[in-house]
Amino acid sequence: MEQNLLVRKLEGYGPLSVNDRMVIEKMTAANVATFRAKSNILADGECPEQIHLILDGWAARYKTLSNGKRRIMAFLIPGDFCHLHVTVLKQMDHGIIALTPCKAAMLDSRKLSDLANKRPNLTRALWWTTLVDEAVLRQWVVNATRPAFTAVAHLMCELHQRLKSIGLVKDGKFELPLTQAELAEATGITTVHLNRTLKDLRESGLIELRAHSLFIPNFAALAKAAGFNDRYLRLREGKKRGDDIRLVNALIGGDSLAVPN
Amino acid sequence: MEQNLLVRKLEGYGPLSVNDRMVIEKMTAANVATFRAKSNILADGECPEQIHLILDGWAARYKTLSNGKRRIMAFLIPGDFCHLHVTVLKQMDHGIIALTPCKAAMLDSRKLSDLANKRPNLTRALWWTTLVDEAVLRQWVVNATRPAFTAVAHLMCELHQRLKSIGLVKDGKFELPLTQAELAEATGITTVHLNRTLKDLRESGLIELRAHSLFIPNFAALAKAAGFNDRYLRLREGKKRGDDIRLVNALIGGDSLAVPN
DNA sequence: CGGTCCATTGATCTGCCTCAATTAACGTGG
């Protein structure tokens, strides 16, 4: 990873000081693990000792049902944590699989805890990532009951916005290194039906997808078809609040931080 | 509320000191609001000033879709927070409606923040509630793609276990003050189909439901039919960890706390 | 005692699933 995408992601929430950035970069560079495509990063039931942070590649949260089918409940991209709260909930209630070759920083939870205690704006930024994950999940619940066309379109919008926030979208185009089977598991429909739905989306001119590269010629049009509104992703949520960050810092007992307006 | 159900809920996670209990009880008693059935507790887009904690009654998180249909994404019962993190994310990305007459404590977020800072085990317990909410949401994503029979059975199991953890289940029986339309919105199926599904569940002897009172004669049987495993609800998660709570307290810089084994 | 909301049931329709097969892409060793 040329540049630290966690830094970039967190800055999507609010300003970080130079120190914050340095500390994050040092921490995430310390201990990096590599995972092969289709290998498990964390198994269901496992009790991880460290916090995994995706630095490169795509991963997914999933559960395997009793009938052997798998349901993907979230896609993880660079800057996403696998299990931020190992100290509160030890055991995984789902698995995490690398969909592509992945690199992940292995963070010591104690160190991260210490760090967050000293840097309230970092604490808030970490909180923010958790709450956004939850908001995305709520949207997936909604999506799961909508018609396939809308649901798939919505997923494309979500991925576009999330990847854009970490700088992985160029001219409305981004890498989507997922198989149709994986997309199907994430939308809760069959591979066959997903394929037909993609065809519909292509034929309606909303997306261009070939060789795992997705191009959205007109994002507004796709968003309209999908009923997508990125408000729930809370990009720039913290920036809008610059004014009261000092108050918040005081409130949670943290050190002060110069905040650009 | 005869006894404070938040206390009871949090004790489902781990031990609270006498002080913790007192502080919570005082705080939740201070400022209580009442909501009529079918009234909005928090509207989508609203920026709440206070943290709402359900003390009595049932509420639901929901989103209204562009076609006017509503999707319920969570049921809130006594002890549940509506929006614990008003300081991190100001604006609601969904609405919260009282399904029955409700009472809710209105907590000052600043005070709660202060309190949590002084009481690390309370902080951890609050974290726990957030993480369990997320785990439930993941399960709802899975549920939304399963057949109606299984999905409804699973919901019944979830509600049974959650209500049991706050002492609202007696002899396998509890009040379920929801209309079939509301249950349908929560499972993502039609009212008509939900009705038929309930009929199926009744006829297979797994549930007895009449006059908004649900009786589960054989929970294990229902759980088996639903593919339900309550591990994800993390009841007694903290208790199992009693041994290392001191370590954790030290880790997050908190005061020490006597822990029963 | 009529109005309103809720539960229940029937009949019909359809989006998506299942089963099945063909074609395209990809990787790997000869």
Add this chain to the structure above:
DNA sequence: CCACGTTAATTGAGGCAGATCAATGGACCG
């Protein structure tokens, strides 16, 4: 660099779970 095996994408045909439309009975309430 091509042949071949494997995995991924695509298309067809038929079936079913659940949606839609419609109507009736029951419960609660002012």
